[in-house]
Amino acid sequence: MDEQPTPAPVIEPGYTFGTVTDKISSIVLTRPTSNGWFLGFGVAFLVTMGLLYAIGYLFLKGVGIWGVNIPVGWGFAIVNFVWWIGIGHAGTLISAILLLLRQSWRNSINRFAEAMTLFAVACAGMFPVLHLGRPWLAYWLFPYPNTMNVWPPLVLSVHTVVSFDFAIGQVPGWHTTIFPPYFVAGAIYSGFAMVLMLAIPIRKFYGLEDFITERHLNNSAKVMLATGLIVAYGYGIEAFMGWYGGNRYDAFLLWNRLHGPYSFFYYMLLLCNIGIPQVLWIKRLRTSPFWLFLISGVVLVGMWLERFIIVVVSLQRDFLTSSWGMYYPTRWDWMTFIGTIGFFLACMFLFLRVLPMISIFEMRTLLPEAEVKE
């Protein structure tokens, strides 16, 4: 009865206030910048330059350089926007919700998850402006006066509103009531995948295994497993209602996803988002940095594909067969998308170099010394 399986600690034993401070601050203050950092930052910076080039050309020529056209008027820009916003959500969850739930394991990953959120949102924020065609009129995006009193409740939750952007339309595959919770779950899913993809190499290169422990990997993997299942529930109920509801356009959408020209991506999506992540039921994989890194990558690909399927496959073949069409991203689409990844990584590299990546104060509260005796 005494042998409770004790969970791995959130901070390895043997640390004091002083050593915690030294360990975290030395990365920024005393350690010389490594060659690896210069290499990583250099590559990310070059890719960012590619992004600037793509944007410059876009402003010169207009959105015609992209693959968007009628009927698929929303292409990579919206796919990437939703993907990046979703990734940003893990920061919100770790920073606020896990704090409210008194999950002390969040303390060591909180700071860089917040940084990650900031950079991901910066990447996301570019796309609405870029896809305008006339970016000098970007201020037109600001909310116009309150129509039908819908604004106040809408500001409640970011990703819910993103899902409303789709769901209040009538396009099959967009107009479905499950979208709000399903988008939020998907956002947290991809966000945690990104947190892990960053945390796993960072803890290794900077020797922070004592602070970002097995427990963090395990818990993050569990959050991924749970949110991934909610996403799977969304796919399932949507497919069921496509059949049960008897709406022929919904039924066709399901057919088009399974057998249409983009069906390969739909199967890949099912594999990446539902199939492969089920291995996270195995504890050994949840605590293995190597496997977890790979699975997180798979989830990020899967979640990007999900947005691609939602945006492109729904628009590609809607109500009128005469206006069906295909969507092919151009090299500028790819350059912009990959460019934002470069921008994101460049920002992360700078963050790691100039700011303490773990909150020293919050880490100290985890030490036995910090407990106040009554």
Added chain:
Amino acid sequence: MSALLWKPEDLLAPPIVKVYQRRFLIAGVVASVIVIIGGFFQPRVFFRGYLISFMDWLGVALGSMVILMLRHLTKGGWGMIIRRIQGAAMRTIPLMTVFFIPLIFGARYLYIWTQPDKVSDPHLRKHLEEVSSYLSLKGFVLRALVYFAIWNLLSYLLTKWSKEQDTPPVRDNSQRFKVLSGPGIILYGFTISFAAIDWVMSLDPSWFSTIYPLIILIGEVLSAFCFAIVVERVLFNYRPMSELLKPEYVHDHGKFMLTFIMVWAYFSFSQWLIIWAGDLPEEISFYLRRINGGWGWVAIALVLFHFAMPFILLLSRPFKRDITRLVWLAVWMLFMRYVDLFWLAEANFSETFTVTWADIAVPIAMGCLWLAYFCRNLSSMPLVPAYDSFASEVLEPAHEHSV
């Protein structure tokens, strides 16, 4: 393991529970006789009330099971203190299984899809043919068998392992609980979704909404939490609960209540906004039905008293920490849960706002029987498993309770 802080026999439910059990049983039997007689004369009306009542009490039982499984996964004193209350509510699932049987015989009074020949609308008729492999009485019964088999099995295992922790030699089952609870919650989410479609959404087989099962699901969890708060308040007048229930736990319970109320509102609002904005004939019919003919007042009452009022009250920290005040909101929310189900189901049958005798009498009759069974379950096991290694947090006297 330190010495036992409490002896298991001191942790038993107070004798008053037995008294309640007898009273509920007598009231339940009398009320049942009356409603059954009424049911013979007006079966159509009877089964409408019966379905709403069934969904309402089933929600308390299943919701309790979910919260119990959540507690097994997350631990925490808030869950230990109500663990056995929820266990007792969960163990009414066999009773709910029995209560389902009349619905099989009443299906033809409730569900238009049981008699597709009588449907005059050609579109609906064609649609019913297309989905007849799902919406048929046979499928209805077979699926219900699967749902109840899963729920009873989960309840059986959770109870069995919990019982093992009451008598020495005690084995530590927390790992087993954990292993079952993860998949258990997934199974619950899956089964209740289809149960919600089968039993409530299919009342109007031409209408569908992908978030609808989740609205039923979160309603069940909310019902169960409110019910636990009411029971802990009643027990708070007696030992051992009077010594164990600390304001921190009540505070946590209030926070959970607030969370579930917000999630309910979030799901309900999402469904409304998306359907309202889409304004498609086959979808908006659901809300047109529920905002016209007097039903709109019920809808407004739900917004105000199932969300706004409890939301504002629960923002207050002192309110959440005071069981004597929180309990009244919990009682109110249990009533509002019923109103929500009533609004969802009854509006299918009547275009104008109608409350039948069965809508009032059947929930009371079924509720009294349910509560009698609950009281029986509650007094059969100690209120806290004294040997559980996590129970010490709850069983320690307040002044030693640090952090």
